[in-house]
Amino acid sequence: MxxxxxxxxxxxxxxxxEQALIPxxxxxxxxxxxxxxxxxxxxxxxxxxxxxxxxxxxxxKLNETDMRAIRQLISAKHSGQAVTPGMLARHLGVTTASVTKMIDRLVAGGHVVRKAHPTDRRSQQVEVSEDTHLAAREQLGRHHAKKFDVALGLSAEERDVVIRFLAGTSEALQDSLYGPDPGATEASE
Incomplete structure (x- = not known):
């Protein structure tokens, strides 16, 4: 390897x-x-x-958007949340037509199943299949656990420094992309 x-x-x-970006x-x-x-x-x-x-x-045998959908469905399953196609479309930032095609493809591949919504008879929910859930745990979850182990090996003070660095980096990059979040200043006042 x-x-x-x-x-x-x-x-x-x-x-x-030339130090044009960083003097x-x-x-x-x-x-x-x-x-x-x-x-x-x-x-x-x-x-x-x-x-x-x-x-x-x-x-x-999935693409990046499929994987994001699967992760969302696994997270929803763990929290007991029913996910509708519309919710999935909003989460992925795609149209409902696109998510319908994706769900059709994922159902055909055995990755997700459609079920009646538990509280809304007019709606459907989408769930990750057990086989895909297990495959995702093996393919991605074991790697995620390694990051957890590294974080666990740090002291509380070291984790605070890492959190501050990562959060600050995320905020700075987001600001450089979209500009400062106007709601962030109001929330912190």
């Missing part, structure tokens, strides 16, 4: 030599080296997660 290598694209000297004249070299290592490790993590996802998709 070949291990994922640490990507080199995160070297600021290579990716931003760094006042940042000590050891701080820059450590930050570049964090960025490289995040890149390696994304690459490993992509390999895991592609492996699971190939094994289960």
């Amino acid at each position: 070949e291990r994922e290598k640490l990507p080199t694209m995160y070297s600021l000297a290579q990716s931003d030599p 760094r004249a006042d940042i000590p070299p050891e701080d820059l080296a450590q930050i570049e290592r964090i960025m490289a490790e995040m890149g390696r993590l994304r690459a490993v997660e992509r390999r895991i996802m592609h492996s699971a998709q190939n094994f289960m």
Whole structure:
């Protein structure tokens, strides 16, 4: 098994030599080296997660949207929530027509089943099949458990630092993509 290598694209000297994006004249070299290592490790993590996802998709013969749907259905099953095609369409950000075609394909492949909705006789619910649930647990769940083990090995203070870093990174990236969330400021006041 070949291990994922640490990507080199995160070297600021290579990716931003003119310091157009990140002025760094006042940042000590050891701080820059450590930050570049964090960025490289995040890149390696994304690459490993992509390999895991592609492996699971190939094994289960599903595409990325199918896998997102399956994950949502598994989560709903664990929480006792009935999922309608409309709910699934909203979760995936696709049209109801697209989700209907996807469900038809997943039903034909034995991945999901349609059932009568437990409380709304006019509606149907979609559930993940037992075989697909087990396959997803084996293909993805065991990898997720490894991340849990690493987090468990950290002290509470270390986990707080990781949480702060990941949450801050997510917020900064989301802001760079969509702009600040206007509701976030109101909620924090």
